[in-house]
Amino acid sequence: MTRRIAVTVPVVAFLAASALFALARSGAGAPPSVGLIEKEFLFTPKDVVVGMGGVAFVVNNQGEIDHNFVLEASGGKTVAQIDTIAPGQTGRVTATLPPGIYTMYCSLPGHREAGMVATLRVGP
Numbered sequence: 001m002t003r004r005i006a007v008t009v010p011v012v013a014f015l016a017a018s019a020l021f022a023l024a025r026s027g028a029g030a031p032p033s034v035g036l037i038e039k040e041f042l043f044t045p046k047d048v049v050v051g052m053g054g055v056a057f058v059v060n061n062q063g064e065i066d067h068n069f070v071l072e073a074s075g076g077k078t079v080a081q082i083d084t085i086a087p088g089q090t091g092r093v094t095a096t097l098p099p100g101i102y103t104m105y106c107s108l109p110g111h112r113e114a115g116m117v118a119t120l121r122v123g124p
């Protein structure tokens with residue numbers, strides 16, 4: 001008799017607990033989706049965990065001025081970006097990510113320093 005270890009439920013629970021707004025869509029072919037909120041001057045959530053592979057970023061600007069979205073690998077390379085997200089609008093971008101620690105931020109002058117930055121951890 002083969003012993004099977006059920007890993008699916010703990011993994012899903014871990015992801016849900018780790019990333020408040022990260023929603024793993026179960027639709028066929030749809031990559032997991034990470035929802036982020038930007039406003040002056042913060043990113044929510046501040047710490048997101050996803051599995052490696054394709055990830056769709058859905059970034060909602062709830063602020064009163066334009067913002068953008070940059071996803072940067074630990075080496076400093078930009079791996080995905082959304083040029084401008086107007087107030088009240090939502091921007092989307094998809095990236096295929098190897099495991100690692102990434103930084104998400106708004107690159108408008110002073111915005112990252114003011115708090116528009118968050119961490120993305122991509123696990124194996």
Ligand SMILES: [Cu+2]
Nearest residue numbers: 067106108111
């Ligand atoms: Cu900004």
